[in-house]
Amino acid sequence: MRQPTGEQLVFHHSVFTETCKIPYGRVTSYGQIARRIYRPQNARQVGMSLKNLTTYTRFFDDPEFQNLPWWRVVNSQGVISKRERAEAVTEQATLLRREGVIVSERGGEYFIDLNEFGWFEDASDDSKSSDESDD
DNA sequence: TATCTGACTGGGA
DNA sequence: ATCCCAGCCAGAT
Incomplete structure (x- = not known):
C-alpha cells in the first residue's frame, strides 16, 4: 500500500472523525458519512477507509482513533455489509x-x-439521543 | 498506462 | 417487496 497523498489523508481523517461522532448504541451508513463530509459520491471510499482502518489511523496522532467505532457503520439498508x-x-x-x-x-x-437505531444529523431524534454512554 | 475490484447507492424493471 | 444494474472513484495489479 502506497503512502496516501495529503488529499487522501484529509479524506480518511474526515471519515474517522465523523465515525467517532456516531453515538453509542446507534448506527449510520457509509453514504451518510460521505454526505456529512461533503463527499456525497464517495460512499464506497468511506468503506475503504474503514477497511484499511488500522493502516490509515497510524498516520494520525488522534488518540480517539485508537478505539474508533467502525462497527457503527452499516449500509444504507441497515445491513452489515459483506466483506473479505x-x-x-x-x-x-x-x-x-x-x-x-x-x-x-x-x-x-x-x-x-x-x-x-439509525443516526442522521437531520433526524428529529429527541428521545433517542439521550441514551449515550461511552465505554 | 490500462483494467479490475469493492465494508456503496439510488433508481428502474 | 426483490433483483438488477449503471454510476461512482480510490486502490490494487
Whole structure:
C-alpha cells in the first residue's frame, strides 16, 4: 500500500472523525458519512477507509482513533455489509448487540432497523439521543 | 498506462 | 417487496 497523498489523508481523517461522532448504541451508513463530509459520491471510499482502518489511523496522532467505532457503520439498508473477512460481519453484530442495538438475522445477513437505531444529523431524534454512554 | 475490484447507492424493471 | 444494474472513484495489479 502506497503512502496516501495529503488529499487522501484529509479524506480518511474526515471519515474517522465523523465515525467517532456516531453515538453509542446507534448506527449510520457509509453514504451518510460521505454526505456529512461533503463527499456525497464517495460512499464506497468511506468503506475503504474503514477497511484499511488500522493502516490509515497510524498516520494520525488522534488518540480517539485508537478505539474508533467502525462497527457503527452499516449500509444504507441497515445491513452489515459483506466483506473479505467474513468473520468481521459477525464480530460487528456482536459489538453492536453489546451496545444494546437489536440486530436481527435475515437470510444469513445481519439487519438493524435504521428507524430505531439509525443516526442522521437531520433526524428529529429527541428521545433517542439521550441514551449515550461511552465505554 | 490500462483494467479490475469493492465494508456503496439510488433508481428502474 | 426483490433483483438488477449503471454510476461512482480510490486502490490494487
